[in-house]
Amino acid sequence: xxxxxxxxxxxxxxxxxxxxxxxxxxxxxxxxxxxxxxxxxxxxxxxxxxxxxxxxxxxxxxxxxxxxxxxxxxxxxxxxxxxxxxxxxxxxxxxxxxxxxxxxxxxxxxxxxxxxxxxxxxxxxxxxxxxxxxxxxxxxxxxxxxxxxxxxxxxxxxxxxxxxxxxxxxxxxxxxxxxxxxxxxxxxxxxxxxxxxxxxxxxxxxxxxxxxxxxxxxxxxxxxxxxxxxxxxxxxxxxxxxxxxxxxxxxxxxxxxxxxxxxxxx
Amino acid sequence: xxxxxxxxxxxxxxxxxxxxxxxxxxxxxxxxxxxxxxxxxxxxxxxxxxxxxxxxxxxxxxxxxxxxxxxxxxxxxxxxxxxxxxxxxxxxxxxxxxxxxxxxxxxxxxxxxxxxxxxxxxxxxxxxxxxxxxxxxxxxxxxxxxxxxxxxxxxxxxxxxxxxxxxxxxxxxxxxxxxxxxxxxxxxxxxxxxxxxxxxxxxxxxxxxxxxxxxxxxxxxxxxxxxxxxxxxxxxxxxxxxxxxxxxxxxxxxxxxxxxxxxxxxxxxxxxxxxxxxxxxxxxxxxxxxxxxxxxxxxxx
Numbered sequence: 269x270x271x272x273x274x275x276x277x278x279x280x281x282x283x284x285x286x287x288x289x290x291x292x293x294x295x296x297x298x299x300x301x302x303x304x305x306x307x308x309x310x311x312x313x314x315x316x317x318x319x320x321x322x323x324x325x326x327x328x329x330x331x332x333x334x335x336x337x338x339x340x341x342x343x344x345x346x347x348x349x350x351x352x353x354x355x356x357x358x359x360x361x362x363x364x365x366x367x368x369x370x371x372x373x374x375x376x377x378x379x380x381x382x383x384x385x386x387x388x389x390x391x392x393x394x395x396x397x398x399x400x401x402x403x404x405x406x407x408x409x410x411x412x413x414x415x416x417x418x419x420x421x422x423x424x425x426x427x428x429x430x431x432x433x434x435x436x437x438x439x440x441x442x443x444x445x446x447x448x449x450x451x452x453x454x455x456x457x458x459x460x461x462x463x464x465x466x467x468x469x470x471x472x473x474x475x476x477x478x479x480x481x482x483x484x485x486x487x488x489x490x491x492x493x494x495x496x497x498x499x500x501x502x503x504x505x506x507x508x509x510x511x512x513x514x515x516x517x518x519x520x521x522x523x524x525x526x527x528x529x530x531x532x533x534x
Numbered sequence: 535x536x537x538x539x540x541x542x543x544x545x546x547x548x549x550x551x552x553x554x555x556x557x558x559x560x561x562x563x564x565x566x567x568x569x570x571x572x573x574x575x576x577x578x579x580x581x582x583x584x585x586x587x588x589x590x591x592x593x594x595x596x597x598x599x600x601x602x603x604x605x606x607x608x609x610x611x612x613x614x615x616x617x618x619x620x621x622x623x624x625x626x627x628x629x630x631x632x633x634x635x636x637x638x639x640x641x642x643x644x645x646x647x648x649x650x651x652x653x654x655x656x657x658x659x660x661x662x663x664x665x666x667x668x669x670x671x672x673x674x675x676x677x678x679x680x681x682x683x684x685x686x687x688x689x690x691x692x693x694x695x696x697x698x699x700x701x702x703x704x705x706x707x708x709x710x711x712x713x714x715x716x717x718x719x720x721x722x723x724x725x726x727x728x729x730x731x732x733x734x735x736x737x738x739x740x741x742x743x744x745x746x747x748x749x750x751x752x753x754x755x756x757x758x759x760x761x762x763x764x765x766x767x768x769x770x771x772x773x774x775x776x777x778x779x780x781x782x783x784x785x786x787x788x789x790x791x792x793x794x795x796x797x798x799x800x801x802x803x804x805x806x807x808x809x810x811x812x813x814x815x816x817x818x819x820x821x822x823x824x825x826x827x828x829x830x831x832x833x834x835x
Contacts, residue, residue: 270642278640281632282625353625362623365587366641367613367684533589 271368275376279350283380288349292388295342300395303329304403311407319414320501326403326412327396327421331486334392336464339428339482340435343385344456347439348449350381355447361533374528378521381440386429393418393425420501424489427505431485434478434516435460441524475509478516484509539601540565540688540720541586546595548581548744555581557744558595563722563737565687568714570735571724572829578744579724580620583692586722587617599688616686618694622677626666630657630676633665634683641684651679655709671702678709689713691723695730707734728829740829758828761795763804764821768814776811777804795820 283289307314307326314322354360363373400412435456442452456479463479467487474480485507492503541563548556556578563569573579584590585597588608597604599611624633634648652658655675660668665676674694681689691710695703711734713719725731731738738755740748748755767773770786777784777793782804784793793804801818808815 274640274642278636281636281639282628286627357623357625358621359623359625361584361587361589361619362617362680364589365612365615365617365619367609368640369609532591533584 271372272376272379275368275372276380279376279380282353283350286349286353288346288353289384291342291346291349292384293391295338296388296392296395299330299333299338299392300399304399307403308406311403311410315409317411319411320417322411323400323415323417324501326400327417327424330392330396331424334428334482336467336483337460339389339432340456340460340463340479342388343432343436344439344453344460346384346388347381347436348443348452350377350384351440351443352447352449364533370529371525374525378437378440378524381436382433385432385436389425389429390422393421396421417501423503423505427485427489427503427507427510428482430505430510431481431513434481434513434520437517437520437524438478441520441527444524444528475512478513481509481513538564540599541569541722542598543582543586544596544598546582546585546592546597548578548585548590548593550581555744556585559741559744559746561739561746562749563720565720566714566718567736568710568721568723568734569737569739570728570731571722571739571741572726572728572731573724573741574726577726577741579726579741580692581744582741583617583619583690583722583724586690587615587619588612589619613684614687615690616681616684616688617690617692618674618677618681619690619692622673622680624665624668624673624676624680626664628665629662630665630668630672630679631661633676634679637680637683643684647683647685651683654682654712655679656705669702671698671705674698674702674706675709678706682713686719688720688722691721693724693726695725703730710734755828762821763793763795763801764817764819765791765793765804765808766816766818767791767808768816773808773813776808776813780807 280289303326307329314325317325354363364370397418400417404410404412439452439456442455446452459477459479463474463477463481464483466474466477467480467483475484488507488509489503493501496502539562541561543559543561546556546559546561547554559578559582561571561582571579571582581590585592586599586604588604588611592605600614602611604611625636628636631648631652634651635645637643638645638648649658649661652661655678657672657675657679660672665673668676678689678691678694681691695706698706710721710723714721723731723735728738732752735752737751738748739746748758765773766789770789770791774784774786774791777791782793784791786792795801801820805815805818
């Protein structure tokens with residue numbers, strides 16, 4: 269356990285100044301600034317809506333791009349960056365010749381990538397809320413302060429986080445196995461596009477493809493919210509694609525450890 | 535397990551696919567020694583080192599370090615080893631000091647050791663410089679500092695002088711001597727050049743094509759060396775012809791004729807033969823093959 273905790277600390281220490289870590293903070297920040305600026309300059313288009321609908325439009329602007337493209341691409345980039353630090357420094361042989369269990373090194377790296385993803389999504393939710401209230405301060409005619417969306421927003425981002433676990437685990441394994449940029453990024457990108465197409469087409473087996481899960485999670489949430497007769501923004505955290513995502517994550521994590529444990533470092 | 539041995543391998547064999555890379559290698563490295571592991575490129579040196587560090591799993595044979603089976607005591611054994619394999623593994627975006635601090639964090643070592651190690655390898659002045667901007671020699675020294683951080687008993691260095699200029703080689707050599715003399719470490723160092731390690735090692739193992747061809751002290755290696763009779767005459771070509779006609783295995787090397795040395799009487803007979811046929815003998819000396827040539831002749835078998 270000590271080896272695992274020390275490995276986690278080491279992951280943070282060596283990545284704290286790299287894009288792998290900074291992207292988890294900068295991406296939500298930059299995206300929030302851009303979308304907030306867009307809503308500020310075009311505030312008249314949502315002024316007439318109710319407070320709930322203003323939030324709905326505002327968060328929709330983030331989630332539309334997040335669920336389908338940005339989240340999978342960010343995960344692909346982060347998993348690649350975390351493992352590439354070791355590939356680039358030819359560090360695997362050095363790491364595995366240290367008196368630390370391979371399990372600790374592997375699982376700490378995986379947990380750290382999961383943490384980065386969680387941090388990124390938590391920041392997204394936080395920045396959206398802050399941006400909404402900021403818009404209200406800048407333009408008091410807006411009604412963001414009349415509806416509290418924080419609970420729903422964090423639940424929604426938790427759902428997205430769970431839905432992205434399958435992609436994260438697969439991409440983590442890819443970037444662990446391949447040192448070059450093209451294979452994990454290329455395969456990940458192609459699978460993401462494939463996921464978008466199958467999810468948009470409504471293919472009934474789309475839920476089996478992990479790269480569709482964030483998008484399917486958003487679709488299922490939307491469907492539930494729109495069907496609510498009491499006009500409450502309520503939805504289930506766990507849905508079919510979330511279960512599949514978590515199963516894929518557990519299986520891929522186990523396969524990854526098996527590969528690392530048996531693999532010779534040449 | 536033989537007493538006093540820090541590394542012992544028994545009939546170690548390893549294959550990459552169909553290629554036999556290690557063929558029944560039995561190493562014996564004594565505690566407190568500097569063991570030079572020599573062989574040409576591709577001889578199996580790095581593979582042996584990777585097996586010793588459990589990076590490659592042994593297929594045949596046993597590996598014992600500190601008297602314990604490596605496969606059964608991996609973590610305990612690795613805590614006593616510091617290693618530098620091929621090029622030093624360094625995070626280029628971190629400074630030299632940050633690289634050491636990260637390793638100290640990972641190995642739960644007191645951070646006061648970091649400055650001590652920087653001082654030991656003469657990198658204190660460059661501690662805050664990005665490691666990516668270090669020269670090759672500095673990187674190698676940082677690699678050694680990283681390997682020494684947790685104060686291991688055994689240091690395994692794979693070609694640490696590779697690519698270094700003469701000054702860099704001397705620095706590494708001095709550092710290794712210091713580690714043995716002042717800190718009581720055992721050093722296992724691989725190289726493809728005997729001349730690079732000859733002056734500092736106490737023991738030598740020579741490997742080629744996966745087979746351990748020689749193992750022993752420097753003195754034992756000298757004793758293996760064959761003696762030659764070196765003859766200088768006024769006409770080397772004619773003298774060689776004469777000697778060959780009389781059944782001697784003579785060959786010309788540079789400005790001397792070389793004949794395998796047998797005895798003093800045998801040397802006197804050769805001298806008499808040359809004088810008898812009016813060859814002017816300028817010198818007749820017994821010499822040993824130098825170690826570099828010996829190493830080459832062993833590895834060319």
